[in-house]
Amino acid sequence: MFDSKALRAANLQKHWQQLRTLEQALNQAAIIVITDHRGTITYANDAFVKISGYRRDELVGSNHRLVKSGYHDPAFYRQMWRTISSGKVWRDEVCNRTKNGELYWVDTTIVPLLGKNGKPEQYVSIRFDITEKKRLESLVMLDPLTGIGNRRFAEQKIHELIASGQAGDQAALVLIDLDKFKQVNDALGHEAGDLLLKRVAERLQEVKGSNDLLARLAGDEFLIFMPGIGDHSQLKRKLALLKRAFRRPFELQSYRITVWPSMGAALYPRHGRSVRELLRRADFALYLAKEKSSDEVEWFDWHADIQPNPFVLEQEMVTGLKQRQFFLLYQPQVHLRSKVLLGFEALLRWRHPRWGIISPKVFLEVAEKSGFIIQLGEWVLTQAMREMGKLTAEQGYYLSVNLSMRQFYQQHLPELILHIAQETGFQLSQLTLEVTETMLGHTDQAARQLQDLHQLGVRVSLDDFGTGYSSLSRISHYPLQELKIDRTFVQQIGTEKGDALVKTIINLARHLDLDVIAEGIEKPQQLRFLRRHYCQAGQGFLFAPPLSLDDLKNVIRS
Structure with a gap:
């Protein structure tokens, strides 16, 4: 009869071997640290020794203050200790410092035993090195021209300040736009324009408060977020x-060169x-501030108070739709090598009798939330197809x-488009229908x-590509015909960094057998780069601004 002790010993040996295999695999893939209940390190695997730069005997017996970078505030660590000391698992991204002073990032999970x-x-810490991931994230958070944050950086940081309460009881968001910046570009060239933007960023860095956040949103538009504003008079100062x-x-x-700013605040x-x-x-x-003459450069008006609320705007x-206040402009899209006209993108505008031209950024969000976008969008499709039908039929132009x-996500969208x-x-x-x-x-x-x-035979273009979070594998399975490079990447x-990003998008489009079009082309060097890397089409002020139908017909005739 088989010896039961031998059987148990064999099973134990098998389980022990499985545990050893699991331990070896984990050590290969992760940074493992074990501490006692006080946080004193009792075990550090080879991966921790390698990434930290400390010898194992320097790590064991010490605590994690040895690799503390100073990046996180005390509240971050207090919250961590509250969680793990109560017996709960804690996870977050942590910035540490190596022995030679370099920073590195780890995705950290701490499990209390x-x-x-x-x-x-005891506490078992399982970490994965995400330094490269954080570096790549920083590429899209930085304005490469000025070295300050970009729009994505500003939006994320302001959100964090508000969510954490660090914005204070009152804060101010100020947008700054340079008057006559285009004249500087036209008269002195784009290199001088770029140099001016750098100088403006440096000057704003000098005068902003130590806790204020500065970013360049696009073009000649800057943002300053001022947390902890006491009152309106303090803001004016x-x-x-x-x-x-x-x-x-x-x-x-x-x-x-002397340039003056227009400012708008909320x-x-x-x-x-x-x-x-x-x-x-x-x-x-x-927008309202820009409507004022440049003679009033010292004046700032609190315009945001007069903005209609979403209900009034709706x-x-x-x-406005009934009274034909809405109208369409069309921006030409051209073949970048031959400069042959390929088609046009329809752009919606609103001329209000009392407020003047209202930015789409103001009213489209309200229309989307209220559901009025369905009616407004149907009008755009109908008007664009009616106005451009003859041009597209006779000369083969595309309409986007x-x-x-x-x-x-309208249930009957294909039927609606066919009917129109x-x-x-x-x-x-x-x-061509553009989706994001x-x-x-x-x-x-x-x-x-x-x-x-x-x-139906309709082409679909993925608009603003690179600014969202779509899975590439998911995109590859959709019946798309075109990728559109976002203007923020073209500006870089x-x-x-900018060259690498745009080349990657173009190569991806070619790999997926998709046409690629770039928007926001404003400089000859941008055009040369896009041509050199086989971007087929583009649009932007280098070719033409958005045009009325009559102006567009004149351009086509000429």
Whole structure:
């Protein structure tokens, strides 16, 4: 009869071998540290020794203050200890410092091992090196021209300040736009324009408060977020300091240039409790400020207070559609090598009788939230197909129209588009619908909708590619025909990081057998780079601004 002791011994040996294999695999893949209940290190694997730069005998017996970087505030560590000392698992991303002073990032999970009394006796920390991931993230958070943060950086940091309460009881978001910046570019060239933007960023760095956040959003537009603003008078004093920064001329090569700022501001929480609301209202204020003459450079007006609330704006949109206040402009899209005209993108505008031209950034979000975008979007499709039907049919031009999230997920969108095409006589093979990465989140529904549009002969373009979080494997399975490079990436052409990003997107499009078009082309060097790397098409002010239908016809005739 088989010896039961021998059987148990064999099973134990088998389980022990499995545990050893698991331990070896974990040690190969992860950074493992074990501490006692006080946080004193009792075990450090080879991966921790390697990444920290300390010898094992230097690590064992010490604690994690040895690798503390100073990046995280004390509250971060207090929250960690509260969690693990209560017996719960804690996870976050931690920035540490090596023995030679270099920073590195680890995705950290700390698991408490509880004793018989239910309290932690040891802590096992399992970490994965994410330094490269954080480095790549920083590429899209930095404005390569000026070295300050970009729009994504500003939005994320402001959100964090508000969420953590560090924005204070009141904060101000200020948008700064340079008057006559285009004249500097036209007169002195884009290199001088770029140098001016660098000088402005340096000047703003000098005068902003130590806790203020500075970013360049796009073009000649800057943002300063001022947490802890006491009252309106304090804000006006800080704005006066900003305006004084522009009184001294800027040295550009052999020129001394004076430029003046327009400013628009919004207060948190008075004008909005989210980054999106604050940006929208500050942008509205900036638009009104830009309408004033440059003689009033010392003046700042609190315009955001007069912005209509979403309910009023929605009602005005309903009226505006009935009264034909909305209109379309068309921006030409060209073949980059031959400069042959390929088609046009339809862009919606609103001319309000009392407020003047209202930025789409102001009203489209309200239309989307309220559901009015369905009616407004149908009008855009109908008007664009009616106005451009003859041009596309006779000369083979494409018409591109943007879809919103609500439009895209309309149950009968393909039938609606087919009906509009039959009503207007538009050839659907000449229609391109632009969708964004965020619209593709509902995978199955998105795939069905795209397939139905594809069967109609409609082309689909993935707009603003690179700014969302779509899985590449997911994109490769959608019936797309085109990728559109976002203007923020085009503006970074000429920098090492920007060049790498744009080349990657172009190569990805070619790998997926998709056409690629770049938007926001404003400089000859951007055009040369895109041509050199086989980007087929593009649009931007280098070729033409958005044009009315009459102006567009004149351009085509000429």
